[in-house]
């Protein structure tokens with residue numbers, strides 16, 4: 016699939032094609048056997064290779080959590096921040112260098128609990144980043160407490176009587192906040208996930224990809240998802256916000272695919288175009304207003 | 307002899323309006339003629355209504371502080387009179403609206419003028435009351451009305467009718483004073499007409515940031531830092547930059563860190579409550595060795611405290627706040643002029659030493675205006691961040707352990723040497739490594755940079771000394787108190803005391819050599835600061851092992867020169883007793 020960078024790469028020819036291996040840092044993931052995040056990581060390598068994105072032009076930003084370790088396994092640029100602040104860090108990167116491809120990767124705790132205050136704002140601004148939430152419905156790194164997406168009744172170390180909080184619905188949250196690309200994938204379906212990641216990266220604007228990524232160790236939901244997942248209906252219209260919201264809130268099934276897409280100006284591009292003419296800063300001229 | 311160095315204070319309810327703007331207009335007109343001005347203002351924390359006051363010290367000579375009390379008090383209402391009459395100096399002048407204020411006639415020179423009535427009945431323009439007062443002030447104290455007329459013309463350029471009405475009010479006020487028997491001795495005379503600048507501390511910080519190449523700013527509104535955000539929102543797009551109103555202060559600093567990581571010089575500005583929220587991210591910037599500049603315009607705390615009043619209460623937080631051992635640089639500008647220089651230094655140090663630099667300003671400095679000399683940037687050293695030169699991506703060590711601790715920083719999209727900026731402890735490549743040996747080596751590396759900072763700040767420029775050497779008393783201050791200390795020292799020396807002052811601009815690390823020399827040369831040391839705990843005195847005691855005398859003021863108002871002078875006399879009187 017030719018992209019801006021892919022096309023450039025082709026034009027300057029001879030540049031060697033990048034393979035999946037090229038995007039690996041060589042550090043072995045610290046995840047437990049069976050962790051869904053392995054599937055997300057390999058789908059990410061594949062999507063980047065298919066888009067032929069130069070390593071120096073990609074930044075993977077994360078918060079804290081098992082899933083947020085992802086940047087260390089990538090050979091691109093990366094940023095491992097503090098818990099919950101990946102989106103604003105990515106915002107600063109994109110606002111000052113809109114040409115970079117920026118991925119934000121993290122867990123349901125990172126993006127829906129401690130960092131939830133940033134999520135609707137990044138979406139509403141339509142910052143051109145791809146936000147991949149690896150949702151294991153538990154706090155992996157801190158070992159098995161409940162998360163904002165845990166099911167009602169879920170017994171965890173922090174909810175010994177069972178969760179009594181209605182689970183957050185990340186896809187719905189993204190839709191109501193103004194995300195311009197909203198999709199859901201499943202870590203156990205890496206090929207479809209690769210496709211979603213690729214589309215999300217290519218989309219100009221805030222892309223949110225909700226990935227069901229089970230935690231084999233603390234909250235094994237593979238059976239649940241194998242049973243409940245289904246693709247979005249054949250011929251799904253991705254321009255219909257209302258219908259997207261309806262499916263985002265059904266409880267019988269967990270739909271996979273692109274829920275919604277919208278074309279809306281990207282914050283960082285608009286913000287760089289407020290002034291038709293960009294001038295060099297000249298101190299003496301600037302200080303005249305104080306004379 | 308006429309007095310041409312005096313303080314005018316104007317007080318009234320903001321619901322009526324014009325308290326601050328009347329003062330500001332008079333100030334700007336005087337400054338344009340070459341007078342030195344130094345303003346101070348407080349706002350009510352309320353949105354509408356509440357008492358506000360403004361004062362300006364105007365002089366034919368350089369002024370360094372707000373002065374003592376006031377010489378001319380203009381009261382718009384009874385409340386203003388009640389609140390400020392005690393601050394009116396001997397021989398002072400009270401100007402009041404004779405229909406709204408009933409003064410006690412206790413020995414001041416009084417000019418009671420029915421301002422509102424005149425505006426309503428003679429000018430049919432109640433809203434012109436402020437301009438009428440301006441005319442009266444010009445007539446009474448010798449400010450040529452032409453300078454004020456020019457300002458009115460500019461202000462109402464596009465509204466001819468309003469311009470005429472305001473000009474008429476101004477002239478009416480000026481003419482009115484011809485019928486007043488002048489009894490006071492305050493008269494401005496002529497100034498040198500040398501062009502100077504009139505700016506606030508926040509203006510100077512913003513100008514310094516733009517000059518330093520700051521092209522990204524993010525902030526969340528908070529008094530008294532909001533106008534930095536507002537100015538940046540206007541200015542940055544003109545110079546290819548971007549300004550973000552963030553959803554909170556964590557987002558503000560996080561995005562500034564992101565911008566700097568991506569290669570752009572970046573800054574945020576806040577006050578105490580926001581600074582508290584930024585604390586965790588300050589540690590991230592220090593761990594990842596990312597240059598950022600954080601302005602904390604301190605206000606009275608804790609919690610929401612007194613949002614529109616000053617305090618120097620965040621020094622501990624700036625120097626010691628946050629979890630873990632991490633270096634950060636803390637600078638404190640001492641005047642409006644110095645705000646510019648310190649901001650340029652902040653960016654230089656942040657870039658060169660790749661760590662957070664905090665500029666501790668305060669409410670009085672943020673919003674007071676001063677006439678300052680033209681800014682001369684010649685001789686400011688250029689300080690850039692170290693970039694990877696030549697290292698292959700495979701050999702590149704973002705956190706290379708070396709003698710000075712400064713390691714090369716690659717920029718995404720530009721350099722092929724990709725790396726992950728870590729919050730975890732890491733090896734030289736930036737990969738997580740949680741061993742004791744690595745943590746020790748990396749902690750030392752990060753702190754090595756802080757030691758090098760001393761070379762830049764342990765200097766006459768950034769730790770200036772003033773007054774006698776040797777001295778019976780040495781005063782060490784920080785931040786906006788410099789001017790009051792300097793004037794107090796002048797007064798004390800005129801009376802024959804041997805007094806000196808030192809005012810370091812960098813509080814972490816301290817300019818140790820110069821401070822020790824200074825302390826050596828003084829028989830005793832006094833540290834005045836606007837906080838309860840004596841935070842700087844405490845810091846000095848910890849760093850230098852000295853126990854200075856303390857002088858603390860916690861009312862939300864700055865020190866006056868008179869207060870410090872009185873303390874000098876007290877200390878030295880005791881010394882001789």
Ligand SMILES: Cc1ncc(C[n+]2csc(CCOP(=O)(O)OP(=O)(O)O)c2C)c(N)n1
Nearest residue numbers: 079080081082098122123124125154155156
């Ligand atoms: C401010 C702060 N609070 C708490 C923590 C501890 N902590 C680390 S990761 C985490 C939650 C991780 O859950 P999630 O984001 O869902 O990621 P996962 O590990 O499940 O992939 C918590 C609470 C922290 N690092 N920082």
